[in-house]
Amino acid sequence: MKYFVVFFFLVLSATAFAQVIEHSQRVNGIIINNNSKLPLSNVNIININKVRGATTDSRGYFEIDVQPNDTLHFTILGFQSLRVRVTNDWIKNKSTKIQLTEKAIALEEVVIRPFNLTGYLEVDSKLIPTKENYRYSISGLTQGYEAGEYSPNAFGRVLGSIFNPADMLYNFFGKNPKELKKLKEMKKDDTVRNLLESKFDRETISVLLGVDKNELAEILQRCNYSEAFIQTANDLQIMDAISGCYEEYKILKKK
Numbered sequence: 001m002k003y004f005v006v007f008f009f010l011v012l013s014a015t016a017f018a019q020v021i022e023h024s025q026r027v028n029g030i031i032i033n034n035n036s037k038l039p040l041s042n043v044n045i046i047n048i049n050k051v052r053g054a055t056t057d058s059r060g061y062f063e064i065d066v067q068p069n070d071t072l073h074f075t076i077l078g079f080q081s082l083r084v085r086v087t088n089d090w091i092k093n094k095s096t097k098i099q100l101t102e103k104a105i106a107l108e109e110v111v112i113r114p115f116n117l118t119g120y121l122e123v124d125s126k127l128i129p130t131k132e133n134y135r136y137s138i139s140g141l142t143q144g145y146e147a148g149e150y151s152p153n154a155f156g157r158v159l160g161s162i163f164n165p166a167d168m169l170y171n172f173f174g175k176n177p178k179e180l181k182k183l184k185e186m187k188k189d190d191t192v193r194n195l196l197e198s199k200f201d202r203e204t205i206s207v208l209l210g211v212d213k214n215e216l217a218e219i220l221q222r223c224n225y226s227e228a229f230i231q232t233a234n235d236l237q238i239m240d241a242i243s244g245c246y247e248e249y250k251i252l253k254k255k
Contacts, residue, residue, distance in 0.1 A: 026064070029061075073204065075203065
């Protein structure tokens with residue numbers, strides 16, 4: 001009887017384990033303009049759950065690996081982004097048609113104000129604003145911290161933000177392990193990296209990490225990156241910055 005019970009639990013465990021493992025399946029689709037009904041090329045598609053990407057061709061066609069209930073994020077310049085959940089019907093039929101809606105963008109007046117230069121180098125060099133960014137390194141770590149401006153207490157603020165349990169870095173890095181694991185997955189997929197390299201709106205990186213755009217800026221500030229970097233970096237640089245800060249956070253927490 002004892003051996004039967006052991007055998008029964010082994011079979012039950014193997015069955016449960018087999019049910020947990022789901023093999024990825026490949027689905028496809030065509031993306032069109034909701035207004036003109038014409039196919040859209042160069043639409044970026046990212047599987048948020050698997051962190052894998054794809055791009056539509058000239059016919060609006062794409063293929064991507066999915067599992068049931070995965071969420072796909074569709075983006076292209078000039079159109080509203082869209083999230084679509086993968087259903088069993090889609091997987092069964094293999095193909096679907098998705099429509100994206102154009103954004104109504106109102107262009108505001110832009111005033112360009114030139115510098116009032118005098119032609120004298122000594123005078124003009126003081127009129128043009130300059131931004132100096134400083135980085136601080138920690139022995140044993142491969143990367144440093146960008147402080148944005150010179151400050152004797154910058155290094156201390158970095159360590160304080162990492163070790164303070166009430167700090168945002170602790171709350172974000174400590175409570176979002178699944179999202180942060182995606183950082184490594186993002187680096188493996190060239191399609192995702194190429195997409196992030198061409199984007200500056202923080203939308204895709206926010207979706208992948210499950211945080212608000214404003215939270216991204218605050219996280220980078222807590223990691224002591226300069227305001228200039230936060231404002232001008234592309235999404236790939238933002239991803240690498242957060243990834244680097246997270247790795248340093250883990251090392252310092254171990255110590």
